[in-house]
Amino acid sequence: MEGGGVDHLAEERQKSRFDVDEMKIVWAGSRHAFEVSDRVARLVASDPAFRKDNRNLLSRKELFKNTLRKAAYAWKRIMELRLTEEEAAKLRFFIDEPAYTDLHWGMFVPAIKGQGTEEQQQKWLPLAYKMQIIGCYAQTELGHGSNVQGLETTATFDPQTDEFIINSPTLTSSKWWPGGLGKVSTHAVAYARLIVNGQDHGVHGFIVQLRSLDDHMPLPGITVGDIGMKFGSGAYNTMDNGVLRFDHVRIPRNQMLMRVLQVTREGKVVQSDVPRQLIYGTMVYVRQTIVSDASSALSRAVCIATRYSAVRRQFGSQKGGPETQVIDYKTQQSRLFPLLASAYAFRFVGEWLKWLYTDVTQRLQANDFSTLPEAHACTAGLKSLTTSATADAIEECRKLCGGHGYLTSSGLPELFAVYIPACTYEGDNTVLLLQVARFLMKTVSQLGSGKQPVGSTAYMSRAEHLMQCRCSAQRVEDWLKPDVVLEAFEARALRMSVACAQNLSKFSNPEEGFAELSADLAEAAIAHCQLIVVSKFVEKLQQDIPGQGVKQQLQTLCFVYSLHLLHKHQGDFLSTGCITPKQASLANEQLRSLYSQVRPNAIALVDAFNYTDHYLGSVLGRYDGNVYPTLYEDAWKDPLNDSVVPDGYHEYLRPVLKQQLRNARL
Numbered sequence: 001m002e003g004g005g006v007d008h009l010a011e012e013r014q015k016s017r018f019d020v021d022e023m024k025i026v027w028a029g030s031r032h033a034f035e036v037s038d039r040v041a042r043l044v045a046s047d048p049a050f051r052k053d054n055r056n057l058l059s060r061k062e063l064f065k066n067t068l069r070k071a072a073y074a075w076k077r078i079m080e081l082r083l084t085e086e087e088a089a090k091l092r093f094f095i096d097e098p099a100y101t102d103l104h105w106g107m108f109v110p111a112i113k114g115q116g117t118e119e120q121q122q123k124w125l126p127l128a129y130k131m132q133i134i135g136c137y138a139q140t141e142l143g144h145g146s147n148v149q150g151l152e153t154t155a156t157f158d159p160q161t162d163e164f165i166i167n168s169p170t171l172t173s174s175k176w177w178p179g180g181l182g183k184v185s186t187h188a189v190a191y192a193r194l195i196v197n198g199q200d201h202g203v204h205g206f207i208v209q210l211r212s213l214d215d216h217m218p219l220p221g222i223t224v225g226d227i228g229m230k231f232g233s234g235a236y237n238t239m240d241n242g243v244l245r246f247d248h249v250r251i252p253r254n255q256m257l258m259r260v261l262q263v264t265r266e267g268k269v270v271q272s273d274v275p276r277q278l279i280y281g282t283m284v285y286v287r288q289t290i291v292s293d294a295s296s297a298l299s300r301a302v303c304i305a306t307r308y309s310a311v312r313r314q315f316g317s318q319k320g321g322p323e324t325q326v327i328d329y330k331t332q333q334s335r336l337f338p339l340l341a342s343a344y345a346f347r348f349v350g351e352w353l354k355w356l357y358t359d360v361t362q363r364l365q366a367n368d369f370s371t372l373p374e375a376h377a378c379t380a381g382l383k384s385l386t387t388s389a390t391a392d393a394i395e396e397c398r399k400l401c402g403g404h405g406y407l408t409s410s411g412l413p414e415l416f417a418v419y420i421p422a423c424t425y426e427g428d429n430t431v432l433l434l435q436v437a438r439f440l441m442k443t444v445s446q447l448g449s450g451k452q453p454v455g456s457t458a459y460m461s462r463a464e465h466l467m468q469c470r471c472s473a474q475r476v477e478d479w480l481k482p483d484v485v486l487e488a489f490e491a492r493a494l495r496m497s498v499a500c501a502q503n504l505s506k507f508s509n510p511e512e513g514f515a516e517l518s519a520d521l522a523e524a525a526i527a528h529c530q531l532i533v534v535s536k537f538v539e540k541l542q543q544d545i546p547g548q549g550v551k552q553q554l555q556t557l558c559f560v561y562s563l564h565l566l567h568k569h570q571g572d573f574l575s576t577g578c579i580t581p582k583q584a585s586l587a588n589e590q591l592r593s594l595y596s597q598v599r600p601n602a603i604a605l606v607d608a609f610n611y612t613d614h615y616l617g618s619v620l621g622r623y624d625g626n627v628y629p630t631l632y633e634d635a636w637k638d639p640l641n642d643s644v645v646p647d648g649y650h651e652y653l654r655p656v657l658k659q660q661l662r663n664a665r666l
């Protein structure tokens, strides 16, 4: 996307055998999405106000103030340029700095939309859209995050005043972690146990004002602050994750989000026909967006590692010629190309998940709740799978860049630090896999009952075949047949689920059995989620994809993704009898040959992400590949190099050196 200067990767770019511009559109999702993304990315990159290369040098206070400045300036630009919601979201994305706005737009607004009544939406949403109030999502407490039903904050109805009294009865009931809470939010959707007439009705959401809209001071009864520094420098420390305590704070009754459950003026609790699980709806929404985010973070790391692998040369010079580009080593390819393929795979499964979410939302509006469990299982499982894979992949990309990957200017350390909490927030990844496993066990247990599994578990309706089928691959080329690959993944996933179900049935107490077998259950959930990713990639390839060579590249990547998983999880495939050792070795042979096909296209495949150098934030990943002079010049800009002799020389170095001199003379 960058222009000008010598292109050290030009030769690489000439090697590619497909239309990169068309691939850019496939990656973006549509021509429209590409144009918006391209325009907004350039806007951010060309505005010095969005500079981010100094983040690691700032103290926490400076860093945070700088984030506030950027967010305010971004809001000003959004207004001035009359950006659409889509463009504004892209602007925040390319600014590339976690901020309170993520939670305001990403959770506070969706929580009101999903759980508020029409009337509540009409009252609160316009204020939130204009940012006249800023909100956060205050669910997690010091004592409980995963166990939402274990939250301790209370909201007790007072029929005399028609109010709820929000209270933090214990230290562990303090809200702890919500982003945007510590220093910014004026309001929160706070989750608390609803108590009416002494009866506990479980956890619900309440809109609570936290700070004065005049002077930003906390309102009476509210104690609020930041929870302190987090992993890495810069990184997620731009966010004010907060602590919050309520001391009998009173809010009007109509500030309980009442789409699921209503409390009347008389103190009657009325359950609507909307299922209770809708209270968790905001999490379903965010988990879905996190899958798309995973493909962004992963593609970014892969872009850096791929470009640098083509620039970096090590060993293998023949007769004084150039040394080997490290990207030509098969080991480098076998570590890097599966990550490249995963970036595309996660992109497409993210697109599908967005469709699924839109579909379930439309059904919910029409009071059809039948697909909610499926939406929960898919968002939870794919969030877990893609974030775990991406976190590991960013670290792998750092190692793929050798020593220079460890420099902050590679962009990889900060990306890693900012990304890894995705494995924890919005649901710990193991806890989420166990949710998928519960869903799978339920589906398996109903197989004999005549109830047809649908959606992501539709393959289970072919249980009889899948439990005993044998893989038909006999030659290396057979592993390029989508049906052969899909069937192997389906059989593996089903057999692992069925094995768990059989083992569970040996326990007289199912909950005890579930706890005892939870490690196996999590593995079965992973197998199921990997199948979803593979099958959505295969489905994508059934679409009409224009552009010379584009579809063929995607086919190659689809098989790289599937066959590398098959290789990595050979144990599962072999032990469930889905494939034979001979077939596993044929698959691996095919994989090696696919790497050779990816090789000449690798640079173009990462160019298709269309990232600006500003967004990448990496000397190693520069578009023009001009790595060494930039690294060299950048080093001199470090504040440590401001003086030739360091501060502290006279106090701490000289005395040591002089001491040694005296000793030497003795």
Ligand SMILES: CCCCCCCC/C=C\CCCCCCCC(=O)SCCNC(=O)CCNC(=O)[C@H](O)C(C)(C)COP(=O)(O)OP(=O)(O)OC[C@H]1O[C@@H](n2cnc3c(N)ncnc32)[C@H](O)[C@@H]1OP(=O)(O)O
Pocket (backbone or CB within 6 Å): 096, 097, 098, 102, 106, 137, 139, 140, 145, 146, 147, 148, 149, 179, 235, 277, 278, 280, 281, 283, 284, 290, 293, 372, 373, 376, 414, 415, 418, 424, 425, 426, 427, 428, 431, 435, 438
């Ligand atoms: C270099 C710069 C780069 C910048 C990049 C910037 C990018 C920014 C990107 C992104 C911004 C994101 C910023 C971070 C945001 C983080 C926010 C948060 O973390 S908010 C807190 C999340 N908290 C959790 O997720 C708790 C996890 N726990 C739970 O979800 C539940 O409690 C769970 C699933 C563990 C259930 O616990 P149980 O066992 O006590 O369940 P019971 O409450 O009794 O409900 C059980 C029934 O409900 C269903 N269920 C559970 N969850 C459901 C759901 N979500 N939807 C539908 N059904 C659900 C289950 O399937 C089950 O159904 P049946 O009874 O079997 O039919």
Ligand SMILES: Cc1cc2nc3c(=O)[nH]c(=O)nc-3n(C[C@H](O)[C@H](O)[C@H](O)COP(=O)(O)OP(=O)(O)OC[C@H]3O[C@@H](n4cnc5c(N)ncnc54)[C@H](O)[C@@H]3O)c2cc1C
Pocket (backbone or CB within 6 Å): 103, 137, 138, 139, 140, 143, 144, 145, 146, 147, 176, 177, 178, 179, 236, 241, 421, 424, 425, 426, 427, 428, 429, 430, 431, 434, 518
């Ligand atoms: C950067 C960041 C931002 C966040 N932002 C917000 C926010 O905006 N709003 C908000 O409300 N919260 C937020 N959170 C909180 C986050 O949602 C929780 O930390 C998360 O849900 C995990 O819960 P926990 O901390 O209780 O982990 P725990 O549940 O205590 O996990 C600890 C360990 O126990 C294991 N474990 C727990 N339960 C089980 C089980 N049943 N079976 C097997 N193993 C189990 C886990 O796998 C994990 O290994 C944020 C967290 C972070 C790190």
